Each structure stands twice: as structure tokens, then as C-alpha cells.
Amino acid sequence: MKRHDFLAVAATAALFLCAAMPWTAHAAPQPGDHNGPAQTAAAADAPPAALTPVIPLPARVEPRTGQFVLDADTRLVARGTEATQVAHDLATRLQRSRGFAPRIEARARSNAVTLVLDAKAALADEAYALDIDTRGARITARTPAGLFYGAITLWQLASADGAQGPTTIAAQRIEDAPRFAWRGLMLDVARHFRSVDEVKALIDQMAVHKLNTLHWHLTDDQGWRIEIRRYPRLTQVGGCRIPAGAAGRNDDGTPRPYCGFYTQAQIRDVVAYAAQRHVTVVPEIDLPGHAQAAIAAYPQLGTTGQAPSVSPDWGIHTWLFNTDEATFAFLEDVLGEVIELFPSRYVHLGGDEAVKDQWQQSASVQARRAQLGLKDDMQLQGWFMGRLGRYLQAHGRRLLGWDEILEGGPPAEATVMSWRGTQGAIEAARTGHDVVLAPAPALYFDHVQSDGDDETPGRLPVMDLQSVYAFEPMPAELTAEQATHVLGAQANLWTEHLRTGERVQRAAFPRAAALAEVLWTPAARRDWNDFLPRLVPMLARYRDAGFAAADSAFAARIAVAPAGDGSARVTLANQSGFGTLRYTLDGSAPTPRAPAYTQPLALPVAGQTLRAAAFAGERALAAPRQIVLDAHGLRARASASLRPCKGGLTLRMEDDAPREGVRAVVTADVFDPCRVYEGADLDGVRTLAVRVGQLPFNFQLWRDLKQVVTRPATVPGGALEVRLDGCEGPVAATLPLAPARGSDALTVLEAPLPAHPGRHDLCLVFASGAYDPLWMIDEVALLP
Structure with missing residues (x-):
């Protein structure tokens, strides 16, 4: 059964909402309303957060009089296999949250939740209606997905107080359907691998928030994570790398590989698990760039004939698949196995950041371009993607690619995922292509959520909870006709700096809860000040599920x-x-x-x-x-509280040691780790203590490498220079780096600071003679 026909869902959902009678957030029933008794004045005045503490907020809510008591005597009434499956899911959720699981019956009765699956109901695929009165609740939907979402809404209502035992739910009628059909998260497992259980935990939370698409980024320069039976070296070789720095070596100095991949049985398990929760898994096989792991396994796929290592570096790599017929045979074999594993309508083929240096230097690639009559290598990439797009189309699938595919002329049936802002989405929609918005930095969840000293690793600038809630997926530049091509949006969880499953969970939620409301709830209904109190019970649900959602928005x-x-x-x-x-x-x-x-x-x-x-x-x-x-806490500043001198590529980065356990996290600019302690109160200060460390410079910056700043060493081994009142000011202190060079751990360097009464900016610059290692400041303390 086709569960996600995105265009049909979008059109039907719009019809469902537009056909409804005009209403406000809490419209009073019209004369003759047969859906229930008129609400009281108090109910009419109830704010959404009090009446319907649900995320995402439903499209339409009509308050009613009274309340429904849901207790151990309540029954779940369901007929048919699919409705009964939803009933079992609801019973399990109530068992966990309330401590009792209502029995499931097939006959109607009072004090019951009735789940009705009606194929003839005038509802969109994912829509539902939920009626709650003093006698019970009734969920009606046309599809299992809609019935599931209605049950999720009822469960959220039933678990909002966080208590065990019976609960009361305010009487109301909810008519609900999503604003957008594609409501997604992208999980990158190539940079840091996540176990099957960790992927399932993410899917569980997606289902609770009515997110329906998991985009699974399975291959990249740093790892190939999907078993392809015809090419076992893809995982045997491409599934392992040696991390840069101390994390990549054992105590005796031998390499310490970082490995991981999913067997085809595990893939099928995850896909089936997601389908039960009405989440479609869309695989991504990235090409023609981001191919270094594949070429490390099979060097004949590249352009040089050489075998690179699986990359331990982050950034833009130059290894591309070649354009030989044998390589297309390989890629079609891979896609053939991918199609067998994933029933998704879409297969993502990447297309991003494919820098053409190796193609330009390859005689065979240039001969192929000339043979095809293409004017440049971008058109060659368009031909490359188009050929594989036709293969997918011949097998009943549709190519999805990052917005770079627009530059070489995308295949006519291609769907574009816009990541370089929203301009790619606008251009694609104007030329008749369906689009999914995933713009950086707005929906890049590898960005940090706060500027706090305790924030976990990630990119800057800050993308906080409120900024996600304020995101508008529909570009204002599109006409009504062009807007029909906007399928929806997704957030991207790139994992260069998200080494652990806990950090992935923190990066994802509750920002994904905000995005879920953006993508489900009508724009006119969204209200940040109403969202926050509805998030309170959701925070408790995260904790109850053992899910490590971030608390950055509320942290003191x-x-x-x-x-x-x-x-x-x-x-x-x-x-x-x-x-x-x-x-x-x-x-x-x-x-x-x-x-x-x-x-x-x-x-x-x-x-x-x-x-x-x-x-x-x-x-x-x-x-x-x-x-x-104390004196230290009063005048100490962690790296996050220090201003970058120039502001190039600023990251919250994790130290590379120890291999296990807690590592220090510091904020530094990859292009220049210079930092400024602004307004330092130097009255009575006599000693400067700076905790420093070194990271391997594992960044592939391509042509931006020339922007990296190096300063000549002024003492043997280099030094951290502290300059007064600006980075060109006089040197107030010099802290040699030699004591820290031989240590994988952080090192405290101290130096006397001559008397400089009053407040001054202190500029801390590394004069080491090289950019590798990348020196970093963890904390600066001014001591009496």
C-alpha cells in the first residue's frame, strides 16, 4: 500500500482545511452543530496550551463542555487488523505513561476510545478527527497513518500531567491534517555511526511528533555504512577509518580503527520498524563526490588509479567517481540492492560539493565529456546524475538530490533538496521541480543551540529553539502554482561533531519538536508563547523515555x-x-x-x-x-565566552583525548584560533593562567586552505602571546607551548602579568609557525 504519495497528501490536506467552515483557534459551534453540546464560556477562553497540550498543535480545536475520565476500566474499541494495531500501540503507550493498558475489544460501549478506520471518510491521507466527550473518545481516519496520528494526539492529552493512574481530558473536537507532506529529519551515520537501537530511538521520537520521513545518509568520504553483497569491500574497507589524532591510536601507538555498518537484515529491520510508526526511510548514496570511502575500497572507481584512505577529515574532499561504463555498472548494482531494501518512492543520490579537480585532470573523463558534447564539467555532472536518475525511474523510483544538481541541468523528474539557503528551492519550484527545504544554517541541527560554556560540540552561529520555530518553509517569492511543488522540509543532523548517540539526541530534540509544529500546524495557528508551555510535558516524556533531549533553551x-x-x-x-x-x-x-x-x-x-x-x-x-x-570563578572565562578575533569557521570542537570518557569541548576558529577576552578587569591581577590543548588539523578546506592564518614562532616550540588592547597591541605576556606539545591532555600554562590597572581587552594569539596542530584555548583565568 502506498503510504506517502506526497503530492496527493499535500493537495488533499489543503482541500481538507480550505473546505472547512471559517473558524478561529477556539470557534464556538454554530447553531445546529450536532457534534456535541455548546462549550462553556470558561472553555472558550481556555488557551490552547491548557486545553490541548499537544505538539504539533492541531489544525482546528473546538472546546466542548465536560471531561472524559480515562482509567483502567476504559476500553479501546477497534475492528480490523490495522485499527487493532493502532489500538495496541496506544495501549502500550498508556501502560508506560499511566501505569495501565486498556483492554482492546471489538464491540462499541461507553467509557471507551473508539478507533474507526473508514476508507470513505472525507479526510486526507494523514488527517484525522478526534471527538472527546464525557462518555469517551472517538478517532476517525481514512488511513492507518491518520488513525495513528489521532491516537498519538489522544495519548499526549492523556499523559500531559506526567502522573500515573486515571486522568481527565477536556472535552473537545479536533480536526487535524498536516500543512506539509514531507516532515523529516536527516541522520548522517557516515561520519559517526549509530547503532540500530539508536536509530530506532530517533524514529520513536519522530513518530510522537508526527514527523514522517527519515533521510538516512549512509555513505560519505568518512565511511560506507550499508552492506552491498555484490561488493563486500565497501564495508570491509570503506566501513572503517583511523581517526585523526590521539583517538586513532592505541597506547602502544598502533592504529585504532573506527568501524561500523548495517547488514541488509538490520536495514530491513529498521525500515519495517519505521513503517510501523508511519515513518518512511529515504536512503542516500552520495555521488559523484563524497566518494572517498568507496574509492578506498575499489580504486578503479576513481580517476587516479590510486587507493586513498577512508578519510578521518571533515570538509570538502576531491575524490570523485569516474565516468567509465564499469563505474556505472557498479553504481547500478549498488542501487539495485538499495531499491530492494528501501520501499521509499525516493532515493537520494547526493550531488553536493563535487569539486571537479580530479575530473579536470583526468584524460578519460575529459574525453567522455567531449564525446558527449558537453561544455563543462558541471554539465557532465548533470549527465552523470541524469543517467542514474533514469535507472531509478525505470525501477519505479525517483531521484532526489541536493540543490547543486540544478547547476548541471537536473533530470526532469528529479526532486531538489535545497540546503544552500532557500534559493535552490525557489529556482527548482519555478522550473517545475518538487522541492524539500533543508537550508543551512536554519535547519542544520549540527549547529549549537546556545553560546553557553556547557554547550556540546557543533557549528556556529547558534541556531536556537526559537529560531527553528520561526522558520517559514514556504518561500514568499513563489506563486500559488509554484508553491504546489514545495513538499515540505527537514532538519539535517550532520555528525562530524556529534560523536555519541546522546549528542545526536540533544541536537535533534526539542528543536525537531519546533520544526514538527512548523510543518504540521497552519501558519496562523503557530504561537511561540503557546508552544513553550506545551513543550513542558514533552520534556518530561523525553526523560521518561531515556531520550537525552537538550535543555539549552531553559538552562540557567x-x-x-x-x-x-x-x-x-x-x-x-x-x-x-x-x-x-x-x-x-x-x-x-x-x-x-x-x-x-x-x-x-x-x-x-x-x-x-x-x-x-x-x-x-x-x-x-x-x-x-x-x-x-571564588577568585577563580569571578574572573575565569571558558572558550565559548571569548570572542573570535576574526570570525572564520568557528566550531565547538571536542578534544581528541581521552579515547574513552569525557573530553573537553572548546570553541575555536579553524582559520585562526586567536581569541579575545573582552573587558578584562586587571585590578589586582598578577598571574595569567591559560588552559590549552591541541587538535589534529583534520579539515579538508579545498581552496579555502589559503585563508588559514599562521604566525611565526617567536620562541622554540611556539608560544601563546597575550596582547593588550587589541591584537596588534603590545605583548603583555608570553606563554611557551613546549610544556603542552607532548601531551594529549589539556595543559595549564601560567605567566606573570605586569600591572595594568582598569579594564582591557586581552588578545590571545598562537605564534607556533604552523596550523597543524590546531591550538585551542579551553579557559583563561586572571588570578591575584
């Missing part, structure tokens, strides 16, 4: 500054401005009864520990953050 940010007379001025805030900040001064974790922060605190610098956290009523919104109020 503690700012401290000297106030004179041995005291400090402490201010508290959080990114979203939501919740009540509470604090303690004895090192204990704040509770809902701890003092509420209302104004800046004047506290003695006496070694006490301040801890703070945000609460919504009795519920904690984030883990506590803390600071020790």
Missing part, C-alpha cells in the same frame, strides 16, 4: 562580575525567558521551593556554590547549572 545562565569590597554581582537568565529561575547557595540542587530569582544578587566572594534551574510549576525545565563564587 549565570553571569558574575566583581562588585568591589570582596563581593560579586550575579545575574540569572535563560535563553527562552520561560519558567521561574530558582537558586541555592549551599551547593544543593534547586527545587520548586527554592528562592525565586527576581533581581541581581550581591554575594560575597567566599567560595560558596550557587546553583540555579528553571521551573514551570513543580516541573524542572533543565538540569541545574552552577558557579563557584
Whole structure:
């Protein structure tokens, strides 16, 4: 059965909404309304977050009088295999969240949730209607997907209070359908491999948020992660790399491989698991670039005849598949096995960042271009993609590619995924191509979520929760006809800097919850201030599921500054401005009864520990953050709090040691690790302590390599120079790097600082004579 005909879903969903009678967020029933009794004035005034604490917010909600008590005596009424499967899923969710699983029956009764699958219902594929009154609830849908989403909505209503046992749900009628048909996440497992269980955990959360497409990035320069039986070396060789730096060697100096791939049985398992949750898995086999792992396995696929290593580096690589007939035979063999594993209508073939240096230097590739009568190598790539697109089309599939495929003339049936902003989507839609928006940086979830010192690794600038919620998928430049080509959008989880499953989960949610509402809920219904209270129960569900969602939007940010007379001025805030900040001064974790922060605190610098956290009523919104109020804490700044000198490619990067356990995370500019400590209060400061480390320069920057700044070493082994009042100012201190060169761990360097009363900017520059290793600053402390 075809579950996701995207164009049909989009058109039908639009018809479903447009055909409805005019309504507001809480419209009163019209005279003669037969769907239930008129609501009370109090119900009509209830905000969506109180009446319908659901994410994504449904398209239409009509409040009704009364409430439904869902308890252990409630029954789930379902007939037919598909409706019964949804009932079993709902019962399992209620068992976990409420502590009881309603029995499933086939006969109608009161005090029941009735699940009706009606193929003739006037609803879109993923739409549903949910009626709740004092006697029970009724979910109606035309397809299993719609029935599943209706059950998810009811479960969210039933679990909003986070308690066990019976619960009450406000009476209401919900008519719901998605705004967009493609609601997705992309997971990159080539850079860092994720286990089957970790992929399933992500799918579980996608289903809860009515996200329906997992784009699985399975191949790249750093790894080939899908078993292809006809070519076993793709995983035997291409599935392993030697990480750069200390992480890639054992204690005795021997290489320590990083490996991982999915067997075809595991692939089928994941695809089936996703299908049960109405998530389509779209595979990506990246070509003609991002092919280094494949060419490492089979060098004849490249243009040089040489076998590169599977890359330990991040960035833009130059290894491309050649254009020989044997290579197309190989790629068609690969796609043939991919098609057998993935029933998705779409197969993603990449097409991005395929720099043409090797093609330009290859006599055989240039001869092929001339034979085809193509004017340049971009047209050659268009021909390359078109040939494989025709193979997919002949097998009932459709090519999906990144927006670079527009440059060489995309195949007529190609769907374009726009990542370089939204311009690619606009151009594609105007020329009749379907499009999916996945623009950087707005929907690149490898970007950090805050500028906090405790933020996990990722790219900058910050892409916070509110910025995702504010994203508008429909480009305003498109006409109504062109807009029909916009299938939807997805967020991309690139994993260069997301080494662990926990970090992938933190990067994904709750930002994906915000995106889910953007893609499901009508634009006029979206309200950031209403979304935040509805997110509170969702945060609890993440914790209950053992899912490590980020709390960056709610985490307490503690700012401290000297106030004179041995005291400090402490201010508290959080990114979203939501919740009540509470604090303690004895090192204990704040509770809902701890003092509420209302104004800046004047506290003695006496070694006490301040801890703070945000609460919504009795519920904690984030883990506590803390600071020790002593001389070090007062004037120490972590790397995230230091300003980049120029601002090139700034990343939150993880140290490469230790191999296991917690590693330091620092903020640095790959092009120039110079940092500025702004407004340093140097009164009474006599010592400068800087914690530094070194990373392997594992960045493929292609033509941007010339932008990397190096400074000649002024002392043997190089030094960290501290300049006063600007990066061209006088050198106030020199800290030799020699003590840190032989260490994989971080090293504290100290130097005396001559008296410079008042406030000054301190510019910290590495004069090491080379850019590899990449020197980094973890913390700068000004000591008395």
C-alpha cells in the first residue's frame, strides 16, 4: 500500500482545511452543530496550551463542555487488523505513561476510545478527527497513518500531567491534517555511526511528533555504512577509518580503527520498524563526490588509479567517481540492492560539493565529456546524475538530490533538496521541480543551540529553539502554482561533531519538536508563547523515555562580575525567558521551593556554590547549572565566552583525548584560533593562567586552505602571546607551548602579568609557525 504519495497528501490536506467552515483557534459551534453540546464560556477562553497540550498543535480545536475520565476500566474499541494495531500501540503507550493498558475489544460501549478506520471518510491521507466527550473518545481516519496520528494526539492529552493512574481530558473536537507532506529529519551515520537501537530511538521520537520521513545518509568520504553483497569491500574497507589524532591510536601507538555498518537484515529491520510508526526511510548514496570511502575500497572507481584512505577529515574532499561504463555498472548494482531494501518512492543520490579537480585532470573523463558534447564539467555532472536518475525511474523510483544538481541541468523528474539557503528551492519550484527545504544554517541541527560554556560540540552561529520555530518553509517569492511543488522540509543532523548517540539526541530534540509544529500546524495557528508551555510535558516524556533531549533553551545562565569590597554581582537568565529561575547557595540542587530569582544578587566572594534551574510549576525545565563564587570563578572565562578575533569557521570542537570518557569541548576558529577576552578587569591581577590543548588539523578546506592564518614562532616550540588592547597591541605576556606539545591532555600554562590597572581587552594569539596542530584555548583565568 502506498503510504506517502506526497503530492496527493499535500493537495488533499489543503482541500481538507480550505473546505472547512471559517473558524478561529477556539470557534464556538454554530447553531445546529450536532457534534456535541455548546462549550462553556470558561472553555472558550481556555488557551490552547491548557486545553490541548499537544505538539504539533492541531489544525482546528473546538472546546466542548465536560471531561472524559480515562482509567483502567476504559476500553479501546477497534475492528480490523490495522485499527487493532493502532489500538495496541496506544495501549502500550498508556501502560508506560499511566501505569495501565486498556483492554482492546471489538464491540462499541461507553467509557471507551473508539478507533474507526473508514476508507470513505472525507479526510486526507494523514488527517484525522478526534471527538472527546464525557462518555469517551472517538478517532476517525481514512488511513492507518491518520488513525495513528489521532491516537498519538489522544495519548499526549492523556499523559500531559506526567502522573500515573486515571486522568481527565477536556472535552473537545479536533480536526487535524498536516500543512506539509514531507516532515523529516536527516541522520548522517557516515561520519559517526549509530547503532540500530539508536536509530530506532530517533524514529520513536519522530513518530510522537508526527514527523514522517527519515533521510538516512549512509555513505560519505568518512565511511560506507550499508552492506552491498555484490561488493563486500565497501564495508570491509570503506566501513572503517583511523581517526585523526590521539583517538586513532592505541597506547602502544598502533592504529585504532573506527568501524561500523548495517547488514541488509538490520536495514530491513529498521525500515519495517519505521513503517510501523508511519515513518518512511529515504536512503542516500552520495555521488559523484563524497566518494572517498568507496574509492578506498575499489580504486578503479576513481580517476587516479590510486587507493586513498577512508578519510578521518571533515570538509570538502576531491575524490570523485569516474565516468567509465564499469563505474556505472557498479553504481547500478549498488542501487539495485538499495531499491530492494528501501520501499521509499525516493532515493537520494547526493550531488553536493563535487569539486571537479580530479575530473579536470583526468584524460578519460575529459574525453567522455567531449564525446558527449558537453561544455563543462558541471554539465557532465548533470549527465552523470541524469543517467542514474533514469535507472531509478525505470525501477519505479525517483531521484532526489541536493540543490547543486540544478547547476548541471537536473533530470526532469528529479526532486531538489535545497540546503544552500532557500534559493535552490525557489529556482527548482519555478522550473517545475518538487522541492524539500533543508537550508543551512536554519535547519542544520549540527549547529549549537546556545553560546553557553556547557554547550556540546557543533557549528556556529547558534541556531536556537526559537529560531527553528520561526522558520517559514514556504518561500514568499513563489506563486500559488509554484508553491504546489514545495513538499515540505527537514532538519539535517550532520555528525562530524556529534560523536555519541546522546549528542545526536540533544541536537535533534526539542528543536525537531519546533520544526514538527512548523510543518504540521497552519501558519496562523503557530504561537511561540503557546508552544513553550506545551513543550513542558514533552520534556518530561523525553526523560521518561531515556531520550537525552537538550535543555539549552531553559538552562540557567549565570553571569558574575566583581562588585568591589570582596563581593560579586550575579545575574540569572535563560535563553527562552520561560519558567521561574530558582537558586541555592549551599551547593544543593534547586527545587520548586527554592528562592525565586527576581533581581541581581550581591554575594560575597567566599567560595560558596550557587546553583540555579528553571521551573514551570513543580516541573524542572533543565538540569541545574552552577558557579563557584571564588577568585577563580569571578574572573575565569571558558572558550565559548571569548570572542573570535576574526570570525572564520568557528566550531565547538571536542578534544581528541581521552579515547574513552569525557573530553573537553572548546570553541575555536579553524582559520585562526586567536581569541579575545573582552573587558578584562586587571585590578589586582598578577598571574595569567591559560588552559590549552591541541587538535589534529583534520579539515579538508579545498581552496579555502589559503585563508588559514599562521604566525611565526617567536620562541622554540611556539608560544601563546597575550596582547593588550587589541591584537596588534603590545605583548603583555608570553606563554611557551613546549610544556603542552607532548601531551594529549589539556595543559595549564601560567605567566606573570605586569600591572595594568582598569579594564582591557586581552588578545590571545598562537605564534607556533604552523596550523597543524590546531591550538585551542579551553579557559583563561586572571588570578591575584
